[in-house]
Amino acid sequence: MTRLPLSVSLMVLFGLVVLLPATGRAxxxxxxxxxxxxxxxxxxxxxxxxxxxxxxxxxxxxxxxxEFWKSRDDAAIKKVIKEGGAAVGKSPLMVAWGAVLDDAKIEAVLKHLKTFKGK
Ligand code: HEC
Structure with missing residues (x-):
């Protein structure tokens, strides 16, 4: 069995420790x-x-x-984000994000939108 040079092993370990949590967080x-x-x-x-x-x-x-938050529930807002403005009779410039953001990410973004309430 060939052994990897120590420097290579350390680089791999470093990559796993640093990069994996970073992608998870993003x-x-x-x-x-x-x-x-x-x-x-x-x-x-x-x-x-x-x-x-x-x-x-x-x-x-x-x-x-x-007023924005009173007139829409979470389901309606998630639908706009996922399917785009055109799907609910709003501006098509609000594009559909469903191809980029999965449901968990849409949920996370919605949570962030709620931090704007009253600001
Ligand atoms: C290219 C510009 C643009 C980008 C980028 C964009 N939006 Fe929009 N968004 C709009 C426009 C324009 C409207 C208003 C549509 C209307 O009222 O007809 C809108 C409306 C909305 C609404 C309100 C819908 C409603 O019920 O009135 C939400 C929520 C929203 N966007 C979320 C997001 C989120 C989350 C992202 C990022 C993932 C995003 N938007 C990215 C342009 C954009």
Missing amino acids: ADDGAGLYKTYCVTCHGETGKGDGVAGAALNPKPADLSKE
Whole structure:
């Protein structure tokens, strides 16, 4: 049996220790997902004032408003995220994220959206 040089073994070990937890974290982190996929239109605090969002018509809904959360339940919001605005009669510029985000990630993003309430 050939033995791997110690430096190679250490590199592999380092990779496993550092990279595995990092990918796990990125997957469930709603704030990180929001920053990656949503912030350009929806803005840092969900007001719809992201660099791209400001130019949209209609603008993304203001997610900091109580009215928004009172008039929609979780299922409706998850549907828009998964299937896109066009699927519920809203702007097609709100694209469907179902191909990028699985249900667990959509749940995590929704949780993050709720932190905008009242901000
Ligand atoms: C290209 C710009 C853009 C991106 C990127 C984007 N959205 Fe939107 N979003 C919109 C627009 C425009 C609307 C408003 C649609 C309307 O009211 O007709 C909207 C609406 C919404 C709504 C409100 C739907 C409702 O019931 O009124 C939610 C929730 C939402 N987006 C979540 C997300 C999430 C989560 C992401 C990231 C995964 C995301 N959006 C990425 C443009 C975008």
